[in-house]
Amino acid sequence: MTTLVFGHKSPDTDSTGSPIIWAWYLNQIKGEDAKPVLLGEPNTEAAFMLDHWKLDKPEIISDVAADQPVVIVDTNNPAELPTAINSADIRAIIDHHKLVGGLETKGPIEIRIEPVACTATIMWKMIGDDLAQAPTGIKGAMLSCILSDTLEFRSPTTTQEDKAIAYSLAEDLGVSIPDFAAQMFAAKSNVSAFSDAELLRMDSKEYEIEGTKFRVSVLETTSPKMVLDRKDSLMASMPEVATEDGVHQVLLFVVDILNEEATMLIPNDLTRTVAEKSFGATVTGDTVVLPGIMSRKKQIIPNLKL
Amino acid sequence: MTTLVFGHKSPDTDSTGSPIIWAWYLNQIKGEDAKPVLLGEPNTEAAFMLDHWKLDKPEIISDVAADQPVVIVDTNNPAELPTAINSADIRAIIDHHKLVGGLETKGPIEIRIEPVACTATIMWKMIGDDLAQAPTGIKGAMLSCILSDTLEFRSPTTTQEDKAIAYSLAEDLGVSIPDFAAQMFAAKSNVSAFSDAELLRMDSKEYEIEGTKFRVSVLETTSPKMVLDRKDSLMASMPEVATEDGVHQVLLFVVDILNEEATMLIPNDLTRTVAEKSFGATVTGDTVVLPGIMSRKKQIIPNLKL
Numbered sequence: 001m002t003t004l005v006f007g008h009k010s011p012d013t014d015s016t017g018s019p020i021i022w023a024w025y026l027n028q029i030k031g032e033d034a035k036p037v038l039l040g041e042p043n044t045e046a047a048f049m050l051d052h053w054k055l056d057k058p059e060i061i062s063d064v065a066a067d068q069p070v071v072i073v074d075t076n077n078p079a080e081l082p083t084a085i086n087s088a089d090i091r092a093i094i095d096h097h098k099l100v101g102g103l104e105t106k107g108p109i110e111i112r113i114e115p116v117a118c119t120a121t122i123m124w125k126m127i128g129d130d131l132a133q134a135p136t137g138i139k140g141a142m143l144s145c146i147l148s149d150t151l152e153f154r155s156p157t158t159t160q161e162d163k164a165i166a167y168s169l170a171e172d173l174g175v176s177i178p179d180f181a182a183q184m185f186a187a188k189s190n191v192s193a194f195s196d197a198e199l200l201r202m203d204s205k206e207y208e209i210e211g212t213k214f215r216v217s218v219l220e221t222t223s224p225k226m227v228l229d230r231k232d233s234l235m236a237s238m239p240e241v242a243t244e245d246g247v248h249q250v251l252l253f254v255v256d257i258l259n260e261e262a263t264m265l266i267p268n269d270l271t272r273t274v275a276e277k278s279f280g281a282t283v284t285g286d287t288v289v290l291p292g293i294m295s296r297k298k299q300i301i302p303n304l305k306l
Numbered sequence: 307m308t309t310l311v312f313g314h315k316s317p318d319t320d321s322t323g324s325p326i327i328w329a330w331y332l333n334q335i336k337g338e339d340a341k342p343v344l345l346g347e348p349n350t351e352a353a354f355m356l357d358h359w360k361l362d363k364p365e366i367i368s369d370v371a372a373d374q375p376v377v378i379v380d381t382n383n384p385a386e387l388p389t390a391i392n393s394a395d396i397r398a399i400i401d402h403h404k405l406v407g408g409l410e411t412k413g414p415i416e417i418r419i420e421p422v423a424c425t426a427t428i429m430w431k432m433i434g435d436d437l438a439q440a441p442t443g444i445k446g447a448m449l450s451c452i453l454s455d456t457l458e459f460r461s462p463t464t465t466q467e468d469k470a471i472a473y474s475l476a477e478d479l480g481v482s483i484p485d486f487a488a489q490m491f492a493a494k495s496n497v498s499a500f501s502d503a504e505l506l507r508m509d510s511k512e513y514e515i516e517g518t519k520f521r522v523s524v525l526e527t528t529s530p531k532m533v534l535d536r537k538d539s540l541m542a543s544m545p546e547v548a549t550e551d552g553v554h555q556v557l558l559f560v561v562d563i564l565n566e567e568a569t570m571l572i573p574n575d576l577t578r579t580v581a582e583k584s585f586g587a588t589v590t591g592d593t594v595v596l597p598g599i600m601s602r603k604k605q606i607i608p609n610l611k612l
Contacts, residue, residue, distance in 0.1 A: 090405075099396075099411040105404045107608070113417035302413070 003034040003069040003091060004061070007119070008080035010202060011038050013148035013184070016046035017141035018073040018119040020055055022094065024138050025123070026071070029130045034071070037061045039082065043202060045148060048187030053140035064088045074119040078102040079206065094122055097297070117157040120145035124165045136173065143169040144184060151220060151257050152181040156298045182222075185257055189221040196230065196237035200250050205296065209306045213247040214274075216304070218296050220255045224263060227254045231287060235267035249274075255294055262293040262300075277305040309340040309375040309397060310367070313425070314386035316508060317344050319454035319490070322352035323447035324379040324425040326361055328400065330444050331429070332377070335436045340377070343367045345388065349508060351454060354493035359446035370394045380425040384408040385512065400428055403603070423463040426451035430471045442479065449475040450490060457526060457563050458487040462604045488528075491563055495527040502536065502543035506556050511602065515612045519553040520580075522610070524602050526561040530569060533560045537593060541573035561600055568599040568606075583611040 005023045007015025019036035026034035036058040042050065050057050064070060066087040076093055077100040078085055086103065092110040093103070096119055114122050120142040124131065131139070146166040150158040153166075170177050191199055204217040219227055227234075238250040249270055253262040264279075266272050266286050275281045278300075281288045293299050311329045313321025325342035332340035342364040348356065356363050370376060372393040382399055383406040384391055392409065398416040399409070402425055420428050426448040430437065437445070452472040456464040459472075476483050497505055510523040525533055533540075544556040555576055559568040570585075572578050572592050581587045584606075587594045599605050 093405075096414050098414050099399075099409055099417060101407050101410045103405055104407045108402050108404050108419065108421040108603070110421060111405065111417055111419035113414065115414040115416060297414070 001033075001069055003032060003071055004037050004064065005034055005071040005073060006037045006039055006061070007072075007074035008077070009039040010204065011040055011042045011046055012203060013043070013046045013049050014119050014145040015039075015074045016042040016058070017049055017145040018094070018123060019058060019071075020141050021120060021123050021127075021138055021145075022071060022073055024134065025127050025130070028133065029127070035059075039080075043188065044190050044193075045184050045188035048184060049141060049144040049148075052183070053137040053144070055137045055141060072103075073123075076100055076103055076113065094119055094126070096122060116159045117155060117162040118146045118149035120149075121159075121162045121165050124169075125161075139169050139173055140175075143173060143175065143180070147177065147181045147184060148188075151255075151294060152177065152185075154257065154260055155294045157295050185220075185222045189223040189226060191219070191221070191227060196234050197241050199227070199230075199234065200237060200241045200252060201245075204250075205301070206245075206247060207301055207304060209304055212249070212306055214304070215242065215245055215247045215250045216296060216300060217250060217252045218255055218262075218300070219252070220257055222257050224254050224256045224259075228263060228287065231265055235265055235286065238265075238267055253290075253293065253296070253300060257294075260292060260294055262290045263287050264290060274304065274306060278303045307339075307375055309338060309377055310343050310370065311340055311377040311379060312343045312345055312367070313378075313380035314383070315345040316510065317346055317348045317352055318509060319349070319352045319355050320425050320451040321345075321380045322348040322364070323355055323451040324400070324429060325364060325377075326447050327426060327429050327433075327444055327451075328377060328379055330440065331433050331436070334439065335433070341365075345386075349494065350496050350499075351490050351494035354490060355447060355450040355454075358489070359443040359450070361443045361447060378409075379429075382406055382409055382419065400425055400432070402428060422465045423461060423468040424452045424455035427465075427468045427471055430475075431467075445475050445479055446481075449479060449481060449486070453483065453487045453490060454494075457561075457600060458483065458491075460563065460566055461601045463601050491526075491528045495529040495532060497525070497527070497533060502540050503547050505533070505536075505540065506543060506547045506558060507551075510556075511607070512551075512553060513607055513610060515610055518555070518612055520610070521548065521551055521553045521556045522602060522606060523556055523558045524561055524568075524606070525558070526563055528563050530560050530562045530565075534569060534593065537571055541571055541592065544571075544573055559596075559599070559602070559606060563600075566598060566600055568596045569593050570596060580610065580612060584609045 005019040023034040023036040026032040038058045038060045063082045067089050069089045071092045073094045076095045090105045095113045096116050204215050207214050207216050242250050252265045255262045272283045275288050279290050311325040329340040329342040332338040344364045344366045369388045373395050375395045377398045379400045382401045396411045401419045402422050510521050513520050513522050548556050558571045561568045578589045581594050585596050
C-alpha cells in the first residue's frame, strides 16, 4: 500500500514542501512507494513555491483509512491531523515542534524531532549525501521551507543549522536569497482573496490558559497595512470564529516581517488584559504594536498570560 | 543546573547503561553538565555490567523537581517515569519503544526514536566518530546493552544495525560475544535473592485489553527451572501483586533464552483463555510452553487477546 506523507491542516510552505521532499526520498532513494498529500488548501506562499519550482500540487485528503501507512511531518499534534490518525499505521514522524502528547503508534517507529526552525532542515540532515540525486524542485522546496519558517533568518527560531543549510541550497540552486525570499513573502502577503474568517484560521494554533481556550493566529506579511486596513471586520468576525471553533477568543498577531514587530488586535477587555500581562504592552486603542515579536512558538505562546 | 539522564523504573541493562553512556557524551563531548541516575535498583544483569566494566552505580532518585533539566532514555511512557516528569524541563528523549503519548515538552526538543532493539544502538549512531574518545567502560556498557536487549541476537527485535554495532564494539574491546553474553545471562538468571513479588514486577509492563488491565511480566533466563521450581508460590503471589498495582491479572512469561521459548504460568481460567486465544496454545496444566516466543514487544503484546 502506498505510504501517504503529510503535514498539518491549513498547510503552510513547510507542511506543503516537506511531504513532497520526503516522498521523493522514500520513492527514489529508499525504493518505497510513497505519495505526498495535503490536509487542506496550501496558503498563498506554499502555492507560490509549488508554482515556482514546477511541483505538482499534492492531492488534498480529508481523513485517513484505518491501517493506512502514513508518515507525519511538521507536527505531532493530533488536533492538526486527520481525525482517524491513531487508527492509521504511523510509520515515521519528522517534526520540529514541542511534543504535545496524544499520538500513539502500534509499534516502535522512526521519530526525529529537533529544535530547529524547519522540518526540511531535519530532512536535509537525514537525506545526507543522497540529496545530490535530488532534482531542482526538491532542493528548491527545501530552501523555500527554510526561508518561510525562519522568515529569512529573522525569526528567533532560526538556528545556525537552518541558516547554513539554506545558504548551501541557495548556492547549489544559483538563487539569491534576498530576492527569492521577497517573492515568497509577497505571495504570502497577498491575502486579498481570503475572507476574514479564513484569515483568522490561516495560521492558527489552539492554546489554553487556566481553562480559557484561545485560537492564537498569526499572519506573517510584508504588507501589514493590507491586513490592518481590514481590522474592523476582522475583529467583528472573531466572536463567530471563536464560537464555531469552540474557543473563548481569537488572538490575531499581524507580524511585520521586514520591521520585525507584531501588531495585535484588541477587540475587547480580555485581549487587552492578555496583551498587557503577556507582553507588558500599554494598550490605548484597538491595536497594539509589540516590537521584536515574530514567533508564536518562541515568543507568543510561552509568554501568554491571563 | 546539572541535567539528569535516566531510563525507566525497574532498570534493566539498557536503562542502566544508556544513561551512563549519554551522560558521558554530554559531559565529555558536548561540554554540558550531566549526571546518570536510576529510578530504582538495577537488576542483576545490570549490576553485573556495572561491576564488569568498573562503572559507578548511579544514584537512585525517586522523583524530579519542577524545572529540573532531564534527558529521558529507553522509554517515552510517563507510567515508567517519575510522577512529576511533565513538570521537569525535558531536554531530549532517546528511545526505541512505540510512542505511548502522555509526555509533553515545554518547547521543541531533540527526540530520537528508532525501531531498533536497543537505546545504546541509537546512541552509537548519534555519537558517531566521537566514540573513539570513549573509555572502555562506555563502550562496554554499549555492548552490554545491545546483547541484553537482543538476547545475543536471538530476539526478533534484533536489527542488522544492532548486530553490526555489537560486533564492531566487541572487536574494539577484544571481547568474545558468546562468552560475555553467557556471563550476562547467568547474572540475569540468578534470581534467588528476589521475592516472588519482586520477580513478578522485575521486567513488567501494563497492558489493557478491552478494559481488562494486565501486568505483562517477562523473566529472561538461561535457567528456567530456577524460576519454574517456584511456580506455585509465584502464582499464589499474583493476586496480591495485581491488587496492589491496580490491575486485574499478572501474566508471567519465563523466557528460556537458549531454547528460544517461553513458559507461561496458568493460575486460572482467565490466563488460560489468554494463552489459548493469543498464542493458539493447548493448555492442560498450570504452565504452557510457547515455542519461539522471546519478545514481549514483538510477539506477546501485539498478540494478546481475551
